[in-house]
């Protein structure tokens with residue numbers, strides 16, 4: 001009896017051991033990389049590919065072209081003679097961005113580097129013939145900017161990709177699907193990206209949702225793929241834009257066009273779940289990700305700044321997108337926004353970089369961030385504050401801190417405050433004109 005019990009206990013232990021092995025344990029190096037990422041707060045997303053030549057956004061093939069081979073002819077016209085990786089990266093850096101995320105291969109299946117896995121790539125299929133990823137990697141290294149790669153899981157071009165709910169009208173046969181072949185194609189490509197371009201900050205997957213409506217759950221074999229990435233570069237973070245709670249093996253949680261947990265964009269099920277992983281919100285600077293000639297609906301600089309502060313107030317990073325032009329230049333409006341954003345980050349950067357979400361949760365009037373015993377109070381909408389006796393707006397901060405001082409971040413002037421039963425009440429100037437009026441509570 002004792003023996004059987006022992007055997008059973010042993011069996012259970014090894015079972016537990018087995019499942020513990022399958023569980024993803026990030027390495028020390030990976031954990032460090034996550035913390036570095038968390039501190040960065042601002043990244044630039046770049047959607048650039050042969051779709052840019054049509055100037056109708058990155059979904060043009062799926063939305064309008066009945067024959068994928070007709071679309072593919074754009075490769076032969078892709079000649080972005082004004083592309084200058086250094087100039088791009090410098091303007092991102094001057095804006096205060098700490099990393100960029102570049103579309104290595106989007107849903108149209110075109111690879112923007114010298115891949116050996118398919119001839120449908122920028123070096124072999126375009127007259128331009130330059131490996132832009134190589135040039136970007138070099139520029140990023142020189143400028144001290146981290147490089148991330150967007151990588152599409154789905155593919156509207158290749159026959160071996162098992163078609164999901166998109167790409168159904170581009171003339172692709174369904175009966176040539178070959179998951180094994182497609183999976184090894186992807187893993188070979190990822191291996192190239194992670195062995196030929198230096199240290200990569202993250203792989204940013206997209207397209208999982210292509211199969212979310214399948215009647216039989218589709219197996220993307222993510223764990224094995226994530227393992228490959230971590231094996232090749234332990235510091236490379238894995239993120240996946242599946243709109244849900246993080247899956248095993250992922251290092252960051254992504255929110256598309258949404259602040260963490262706010263669920264304002266209506267994507268799927270569990271985005272309300274905010275994990276303890278580093279968080280990232282991606283958003284477009286105008287309306288589209290890829291260059292669209294009619295889309296001039298740019299957010300104002302003030303709106304971009306407020307968005308950056310709001311993501312910081314959630315402890316998240318903002319990945320702000322730009323769709324470069326077919327000639328290789330960044331749109332002039334985007335450059336202007338970057339320049340103005342840079343003026344703000346130069347003056348106020350200390351209040352966001354390296355901070356955590358502050359102790360006071362986001363409020364209608366603004367948000368808080370914190371670092372080294374300082375709480376940065378960002379007043380973004382002073383009109384939401386109630387005037388006190390003297391007519392000046394009063395800000396109530398529910399805080400269990402022992403407050404030593406309250407000062408204006410710019411200039412350092414002391415600001416009047418009094419203790420209340422659950423925190424402090426700060427009396428603000430009557431007229432607040434800054435996009436972001438910041439107080440420092442020590």
Ligand code: GLC
Pocket residue numbers: 047058059206207241256282289
């Ligand atoms: C969506 C779109 C894709 C874009 C991505 C960026 O998944 O399908 O085109 O690249 O969002 O977040």
